[in-house]
Amino acid sequence: MSHVNASIGSLPYAVTLSTGVHRLTADEPVAMGGSEQGPTPHQLLLSSLAACTSITLKMYATHQHWPLDGLDVTVAFARDEDDENIVVIDRTIALHGDLDDAQTAALLDLAERTPVTLTIKPGMPVRTELHRDAELEEV
Incomplete structure (x- = not known):
């Protein structure tokens, strides 16, 4: 399973993300009080869907020896056409x-069946556990 650590320090909203040997930064735009050090959390979510779609389709086409030279995937949040209170992802x-x-x-x-698509479509429960400073040192 995937694992990501996030740490925030003195910059208002710049978050350092680490997963294995990879490091990246997420932030909010200046208009929201951030310093635009990296993509917003929503942009990262959309990025994971776009990346997973691209990788899965390219991997499958390569395995099938199909002539897929490349692909472009664009994803964006949008309002549902029938109910503007519902947010959808257009891909x-x-x-x-x-x-x-x-x-x-x-x-x-x-x-429609990529791993991230299947994770996002039905929704996913989020379990939250609180650790106080002293407890974090023990983890």
Whole structure:
């Protein structure tokens, strides 16, 4: 399973994220009191969906020896057309290569079943546990 640590220090909202050997920063825009040191948490969520979609489709096409030269995935939060109180994610996929209609359809079907898509679509419970300073040292 994936694991990420987040730490925040003296900058108002800049958060250092670490996962394995990788480090990145998340932040809020200046208009929200941040310093734009990195993408916002919502942008990171959308990034994970776009990355997972791209990787899964490319991996599958490579495994099938299909001529997928590349792909572009764009994702954005939007309001539902029927109920503006509902937020949805719009995803656009552009496939590059000499794919036939059956290959294209299979890749678009697969996009609906990528690991991050399947995590986001039904929602996921979040369990929260509080540790005080002294307890954190023991963990």
